[in-house]
Amino acid sequence: xDRTDRKLLDVLRANxxxxxxxxARAVGLSAPAVHERVAKLETAGVITGYHAAVAPESLGYGxxxxxxxxxxxxxxxxxxxxxxxAIDSVEDCWFVAGEETFVVKVRVPDVAGLEHVIRTLxxxxxxxxxxxxxxxxxxxxxxxxxxxxxPISSAPSARRASGA
Numbered sequence: 001x002d003r004t005d006r007k008l009l010d011v012l013r014a015n016x017x018x019x020x021x022x023x024a025r026a027v028g029l030s031a032p033a034v035h036e037r038v039a040k041l042e043t044a045g046v047i048t049g050y051h052a053a054v055a056p057e058s059l060g061y062g063x064x065x066x067x068x069x070x071x072x073x074x075x076x077x078x079x080x081x082x083x084x085x086a087i088d089s090v091e092d093c094w095f096v097a098g099e100e101t102f103v104v105k106v107r108v109p110d111v112a113g114l115e116h117v118i119r120t121l122x123x124x125x126x127x128x129x130x131x132x133x134x135x136x137x138x139x140x141x142x143x144x145x146x147x148x149x150x151p152i153s154s155a156p157s158a159r160r161a162s163g164a
Contacts, residue, residue: 001046004029006147008037009046013144016050053142061107063114064091064138067121068100068131075126077101083124089117100131 004027011018011026020031020038027034041047056064071080077095084093084104092105104121108114114134121130 009147064107064135066133069102070128071101
């Protein structure tokens with residue numbers, strides 16, 4: 001992936017509905033060349049899809065929480081992950097290092113909905129207990145670094161290779 005691909009990704013992340021002509025102007029290529037690059041990024045799995053960002057509150061989901069999942073000693077993490085995926089209110093699920101085994105983000109209409117989700121989670125075979133953090137407000141969400149930035153993990157090796 002070169003700088004042009006990274007710039008294309010930055011523009012698409014800012015506006016997933018940008019036309020090939022708009023993308024071409026942003027990166028200084030022709031629209032057919034941009035179309036070919038975008039197709040390659042899609043085929044390679046770099047671009048995984050396009051979607052509309054929707055305000056959850058407009059759909060009646062005014063409460064969200066992060067819930068830490070503690071599992072039993074004999075629990076199977078794949079089975080638990082499958083059970084978590086089957087719960088509609090679970091929006092995101094992370095397998096984590098630390099005290100919890102999973103952290104999930106849930107969105108529900110209200111506190112009663114949150115209580116229902118917590119009860120549902122605690123009923124899953126292999127879940128020992130949960131710890132819930134209710135989100136009071138969201139300052140920012142879904143933020144990803146610009147693709148032009150070097151990932152922190154590769155920065156030292158890149159500096160060594162360049163002699164810096």
